[in-house]
Amino acid sequence: MPAPTSTGRPDLSVGLRIRAARGTIVNAVFLTSINTLALVRGFLVAAFLTNAEYGVWGVVLVVLATLALLRQIGIGDKFIQQDEADQERAFRKAMTFEVGLAAIAFVGGVALVPALAAVLGTPEIIAPALVSLLVIPAYALQAPLWIFYREMDFVRQRKIQATDPVLGFVVAVILLIAGAGYWALIVGIVFGAWAGAFFSLRACRYRLGFAFDRETLRAYATFSWPLLFAGGGAVVVGQGLVIVGEAKLGLAGVGIIALASVISQYSDRADQVVTQTIYPTICAVKDRADLLYEAFVKSNRLAVMWGAPFGLGLALFAEDLVAFAIGEKWRPGIGLMQAIGVSVAVHQIGFNWDAFYRALGRTKPIGIAAAIGIVAFVGIALPLLATEGLAGLALATLIVEGVNFAVRMFFLRRLFDSFRLIRHTARALLPSIPAVGIVVAIRLVAGEESTRLAAAGMVALYVLVTIVATAYFERRLLSEMRDYLRRRPGVGAAT
8 A cells, every 4th residue: 555645644646536536345344244243243142141131231332332322422533633743742643542531431420320229229340331331442542543544555454354243252262152142242242342452552653652732622622522422313213112112002012113224224334335345535635626526426326226225125025025024013013014024215315414514623513413304303203103013113114304404404505516406416316226126016006915025026136127127227436446446548537
């Protein structure tokens, strides 16, 4: 990889687009592999732990998820976004803030665990939960990964980062088989986190140390508070759905909501790959409005290629999914899954708008958007769930996504003068229209009755038409991506 410039950025004259295209593949492989490990671990947990043991593990996850809110504050994002002359000192200051926040979170966790145990009447959670808090300083010490991320050295970043989940998974599996119960999971995540910290610190090219000044602290605080607020909004949504859902529908209903949430999260995988790849890219060209807009349009279209067909396919085939795959016990959730599918497709349009605001250091709109989303959720989704159950939540899902879509479009229009809502939306959804139209037309002619074979054939047809339509309508963009990956002469310059 070419050496970074004096600002710690990759040299814009030697293939920024190529690096971004290859980074997308690296990040896709990494995230897919890690998600697969998590899925396998979930099956093993169910096989080896009793319900009571799993309950302890679940409480530990709640504690860690609550404290993880501080990790969403965006210190790493701000470090990647800044352009200080002395990058070594800039890194030291960022790491100082990260370690300081970790210390606050650790102390807060030590206080939270006994209080939570007292409220729940489960003193047995205290020891494992306190031990699990050791991951907090370990994650802070993985800060040197920011350096490779900033330089778009995705291969080295992910190779080092993989030591955490891979070694943690191996240790957990060995201890599960040995009969260690939930302690296998606790030891696994702690061991993995500290292994990741060790290799991250070892790979750091800067001299380690702490640095502090008030002006930089104010800059980081201004950048970070909207991101912290947005992360808190996600906690409100999750807890609100569980509390109101359990009161209205019982645990079975909460299970349906959880399944819908898992589907929605799975659809975000492409978003994560694209956004994590382009963020250092757009930070590197944040002073070039033309390149920023090009990065937005092309990255959004790449993600929509996956997200829109997946979401619309879920809406079309939710009933077949229940009838022929996951079982009739999920039939009450068909309407919700269909609404989630439509919402997923719409969500892809402009999904990564906040990455561009972060790259420009303008995070306040992210906080405003989060506030509007929380108000919409509390004022629309929770009342409809409480009064109408799953049908109400399905309707609310569409309405709330409509609100969030309008907010995204508003801020995109303010960011890019040349952004055109109707044109961009139509262009994003165009490759999905033929497949949806053919499936709907066949069903209207053939009727609603379906067999397992017919459903499988319809899904195959949907996938085939989607691929053909995408290859046709996005042929120029796909050809451009292919050229970047082949490193053709003259391709990849920043201008």
